Amino acid sequence: MLVAYVKRETAYMKRQGRMNRLALYLLVVTSILGVCLAHAAEDVPKNIILFIGDGMGVSQVTAGKITKGTLNLERFKVVGLLTTFAHNALVTDSAAAGTALATGFKTVNGAISVSPDGRPIKTIVEYAEAAEKSTGIAVSCSVTHATPACFLAHVDNRSKDALIAEHIASSGIDVLFGGGAAWFLPMSAKGSKRQDEKNLATHMAKRMKVIGSVNEFQSLNDVDAVAGFFAEEQPGGVSERKPSLPELTRRAIIILSKNKNGFFLMVEGSQIDWGGHAKDMNYIISEMVDFDNAVGVGLDFAKQNPQTLVVATADHETSGFAIHDGSVDVRKVTTVGHTSGGHTAAMVPVFAYGPGSSAFAGIADNTSIGRIIIGYLQKANEKPPED
Numbered sequence: 592m593l594v595a596y597v598k599r600e601t602a603y604m605k606r607q608g609r610m611n612r613l614a615l616y617l618l619v620v621t622s623i624l625g626v627c628l629a630h631a632a633e634d635v636p637k638n639i640i641l642f643i644g645d646g647m648g649v650s651q652v653t654a655g656k657i658t659k660g661t662l663n664l665e666r667f668k669v670v671g672l673l674t675t676f677a678h679n680a681l682v683t684d685s686a687a688a689g690t691a692l693a694t695g696f697k698t699v700n701g702a703i704s705v706s707p708d709g710r711p712i713k714t715i716v717e718y719a720e721a722a723e724k725s726t727g728i729a730v731s732c733s734v735t736h737a738t739p740a741c742f743l744a745h746v747d748n749r750s751k752d753a754l755i756a757e758h759i760a761s762s763g764i765d766v767l768f769g770g771g772a773a774w775f776l777p778m779s780a781k782g783s784k785r786q787d788e789k790n791l792a793t794h795m796a797k798r799m800k801v802i803g804s805v806n807e808f809q810s811l812n813d814v815d816a817v818a819g820f821f822a823e824e825q826p827g828g829v830s831e832r833k834p835s836l837p838e839l840t841r842r843a844i845i846i847l848s849k850n851k852n853g854f855f856l857m858v859e860g861s862q863i864d865w866g867g868h869a870k871d872m873n874y875i876i877s878e879m880v881d882f883d884n885a886v887g888v889g890l891d892f893a894k895q896n897p898q899t900l901v902v903a904t905a906d907h908e909t910s911g912f913a914i915h916d917g918s919v920d921v922r923k924v925t926t927v928g929h930t931s932g933g934h935t936a937a938m939v940p941v942f943a944y945g946p947g948s949s950a951f952a953g954i955a956d957n958t959s960i961g962r963i964i965i966g967y968l969q970k971a972n973e974k975p976p977e978d
């Protein structure tokens with residue numbers, strides 16, 4: 592009888608043991624699955640803000656830090672480096688580099704989001720539109736200039752501003768801030784640079800508010816789509832630029848973030864590059880600090896809205912900029928050198944913050960920026976299957 596009892600108990604304990612193991616197994620599996628699912632959802636950002644410092648190499652960032660003390664760029668936790676070469680040259684121009692960032696593909700210098708043989712390549716902005724997100728561009732140059740053009744146009748040569756403006760006018764962009772009004776007005780209008788009578792501003796006004804002054808910008812109320820041109824062609828430097836790049840960034844985010852599906856915004860500090868071409872240290876530094884202030888606006892939003900990925904990078908380095916003397920104590924760069932008045936092939940930094948940011952760590956090619964962001968937008972666009 593005792594033997595039978597012991598056998599029964601042993602069988603019971605074995606069953607219990609199996610059940611306990613099964614329960615433990617199920618717990619582990621569901622936990623892993625839960626973590627994976629949560630991780631997958633967490634890694635696809637709802638909002639993406641891409642900051643591009645044109646010509647912003649590591650020395651430009653360093654000079655900004657020496658002058659400003661602490662940069663907003665230091666708030667990023669993920670840092671990497673990018674190679675920038677073009678399809679046909681070791682040293683890229685802003686068009687080929689802009690195409691790599693905007694599409695994830697290499698092209699030849701001068702080309703605006705077309706392949707080396709001239710075929711259009713779909714941009715981040717177009718993928719964002721497909722995912723029903725709002726889209727915005729805010730720059731401190733003409734909106735037809737190479738970097739913004741790569742997000743809004745498909746043209747074989749960056750010098751075709753009039754054609755680029757036509758692509759921009761027929762794009763689906765929701766917020767567009769920068770200079771370049773001259774390319775959107777008919778030849779007969781004062782200040783126009785067009786060789787035809789196309790009035791692109793009027794065409795755009797059919798679907799968005801079109802403004803051309805600081806006053807109109809400041810009194811902008813509840814709009815869903817706006818194009819603001821604040822210079823006939825290129826806006827001035829930091830001291831004369833109104834609205835400032837941080838102000839444009841803040842306003843763009845307010846408008847774009849109304850979309851419940853999220854948004855993509857590209858902000859370019861366009862003139863760090865021009866300071867390099869001019870071999871002008873103070874120009875480089877003042878533009879670097881202004882760009883960093885705009886980055887701070889994006890990071891503040893991301894901190895309040897954790898579904899936001901912020902990426903800050905450059906298209907290339909300009910002027911082989913080097914710092915030879917100065918002082919951290921008095922926050923001053925005193926002696927610098929420039930190896931060239933043009934671009935260099937030096938790797939550029941990339942900084943990332945928020946969901947999906949870990950993909951930007953390490954050394955990669957500039958095409959990785961377009962590819963990673965487009966990957967997130969494609970995931971965001973995957974609709975759940977119908978019942």
Ligand SMILES: [Zn+2]
Binds near residue numbers: 646684
């Ligand atoms: Zn550039």
